[in-house]
Amino acid sequence: MSPAVQRKICLLGGFSVGKTSLVRRFVQSVFSETYLTTVGVKIDKKTVELGGRSVHLILWDLAGEDDIASLRMSYLRGAAGYLLVADGTRPSTLEVALSLRRRVETDYGPLPFSLLLNKRDLAAEWAVGEAEFDTLRRAGWRVSPSSARTGEGVEDAFADLAARVAG
């Protein structure tokens, strides 16, 4: 059996897109409707098994980017990869995610990442069209819808990123 590895993964995105809820769903398999903003960074740990090897994911849930609190890029130091999160019901958060990705790449170079369009369960309010999905996918991005409420796409997104950063 291969020795376990430990990797730092960051979650980035605009405020209230559901980053903390995605981590809670992934780590504790729970979801809460209550919105509690993250200040600074919230750290959690989850171990996934990949091909007979344990990968300890150290999850850094970073405070959302917005006009009030700009992302402290130093939090990303030593990250092996990151998940960009946007709210599918708020198109402006997709712009924030795209901007964050450019800044991360500028400061830390190309790192494995995926884009999650969260809150997929709110179908009636969904505002991101398939055309945007296709554009990003054609650019080589890993883009998938997710729902912290239902769990849709959550495990898969973390497992996929874990496989890519585990080496």
Added chain:
Amino acid sequence: MDLPERIGARLQALAYRERKAAWLRLGTDSILMRAGGHLEAYGLGELRLGEAALDQAWFLEGLLPVTGGPQIVPSLELPGGRVADLHLDPDADGVWVVLLDATAERDAVRRVQQKAYEMTLLQEKEALLNRRLEASNAALLATQRDLEASRAALLDAHEKLQAQAAELASWNRTLEERVAAQLGEIERMARLKRFLAPPLAELILSSGDERILESHRRDIAALFCDLRGFTAFAEAAEPEEVMELLRAYHRALVPLIQSFEGTLDRFVGDGVLVLFNDPLPCLDPALRAVRLAVAMRDAVAALAASWRRRGHALGFGVGIAQGFATLGQIGFEGRFDYSAIGTVVNAASRLCEAAKDGQILVTARVADAVAPLAELVELGPLSVKGLSRPLSAVDVTALKSDAGAPASPAVAAGR
């Protein structure tokens, strides 16, 4: 630091106690060498010295080794809920890791930030709702414009329909007028055909001059004929049989009347009155009347033979007179007849009464007119009912050869 030793010690004790200070000493190979302070507060109560720090203080993943000078990772919330400011202070033999509690500060910041974010979310929702409202308004306005356009188109179509309806009504009126005119013509034609040969009736109609039908006096030949023994037959026979016989009788006579261009005045049962020289004038009314009478006699003789075979003994007699009579339409709207009134009609009728089967009795004037063309037998004065003077009756027994052909076409209508 410009602090008296006692104050410095005091502040140190305060920071250590109030901010739950905890520390780790890592070697250059990130092995945990020593640790102290409020370690339990950060979930680090069971540390194993001499082992890898990253396996125990896993929040340090990615942060080691520390390069450059001291670093601070602020507001780090650990799984237990404790928030710490993480200080990394490297030196030549390793790195000092210091954790200082920042939960209270984080909570204070979060309270403000939470309000601000909630407000922003509300504004975003409001903006979204406004956009949807505007989109709905725009859609409604578009629908309203479409409806107005449809309404205008409908009004236009309605006006066109009304114009077409008015045009149709006008055409209808024209059509009704034409139909009424044609009906009137048909009615007049029907009326005329009752007593005129169809070609003559059409002639009058095409000339458009109906003054010919107004009351007037004219010298005419009147022919009256009927069946001998008809009254007795009608009393004895079934009505259906009587009617059938009369139909055959009339079918035989009417074409003859028309071919001789006589004016059929009336049928009265088996009695038939035919006039000549009115309303269309002719040069030889007496001769035409006699020729018709002979043709009638021959036709009825053929019919009488078949009647006899069925046991009905019926004969045929004719009376012809010539003289002035008053002629014209008589009757009222819806029931007009063209008729002649005068002694000449009575004379013809009485002569007919007097005639035996197969006899054609004519007045002396008629006999004079046809004498060159007919075989005549004078019967002498004949007293008849309704006339003050006896009639000189002459029996036309036959026509001389070449005298029985139908008359030449009538002269054009008009007097």
